[in-house]
Amino acid sequence: MPTVHPVLAPYVRAIHVYDVEYDGPGVHIGMPSTELTWVLPLDEPLAVSWDGAPDTRTTAWTSVSGLHTRAAAVHHGDRQRGIQLALTTAGARALFGTPAAALAGHLLELSDVAPGLADLPEQVAAAPSWTERVEILQGALVRSLHRLEQPAPRGEVARAMALLTRGVTVAATADDVGYSRRRLSTLVRDEVGLAPKAYQRLARFTGAHERLRRAAATGEVSVAAVAAASGYADQAHLAREWAGFAGCSPTEWVRREFPIVQASGVLDTGR
Structure with a gap:
């Protein structure tokens, strides 16, 4: 994972470079989070919609989504390459010049959010290496940050x-x-x-999602343990919240995202 430029650190939580091959076309679950998601695909436009709402599907060379409380459906072919950024809510105002509230619940193209960065996807795609792509991207964001000079959120709101x-x-x-x-x-x-x-419910779910993802990556999954560590009353409580946010049970999510891992201690909601 590339290192985030120090100037961008308060606004960019992480930058992920991805190059994934699949057995065939399918759908990836874009999970709700307390971070905004910005994706720049390389080889083909990104097709994304809200889960269960195909009429919301957009296909574009960039996708910016604000905070949302239902999963996104990310449609893919045999291979996906690109860069995905996780932005803090303060990052929307600092980098795009608009509050995160204006983006909440929306799937947007970069040109709709920040016209001044509209040519950035083309510049990134034209670069010959991942290192250069990330450098171009971060350079553009640093310049945008200095150009906009947006005030930070009120201290009491951030607290x-x-x-x-x-x-x-x-x-x-x-x-x-x-x-x-x-x-x-x-x-x-x-x-x-x-x-x-x-927001508090979403934050708790975000923590649970990260814990379950880390556990699944190691092959040692206990949803009961994740529920306890994340502040849920029990695993049934987590299962209900997971179904509401992700559109499936924790069991199904692990099965889809980590097909070789078996989740234990999961109450399957049947969704």
Whole structure:
């Protein structure tokens, strides 16, 4: 995984270079997360839609998605190559000049979000190596950051989101930052596009997804252990939340994403 430029670190959580071969055409699950997702495919346009809603399908050389609470369906052929970035919610304003709230629940092309970066996918694709592609991409983002000079989110809002991510209740978070629950809800919605409680649920699910992914990568999967480590009441609670966010049970997700791994201790919801 490429190292993120220090200037971009508050806004770009990770940069992933991918080159994946499949047995044939299929659909990859794009999981909900507290990060924005930006994909630049290399060989062919990316076809993506919201899970179960084929009428939302878009096909483009870039895909930018804000925070969302349902899975995306990423359609692929025999091979996929490209670069995927995970952006913080602050990154939307800093790099694109728009708050993350404006992107929430949407699948957009880069030209719709940041016209000044519209030619970036072509520049990246034309570069002869992964190293040069990443350098071109990060250079363009550094220039965009300096050009836009957008203010950071209000300190109390950033603190509130950090507390919510750690599982602090909405009421306690509001008290900590000195706002009423209604005022806090307005500020968080204006920044990320979700109410505090919804953001907190998404943050807990994001943590569970990362834990289950790491476990599946090692071949040692216990969904009960993931549920406990992620703050769920039990594995049934995690299974219900997983079905709501991912559109399938944890068992099915592991089977689809890691076909050689068997998940244990999973309550299958039948979805």
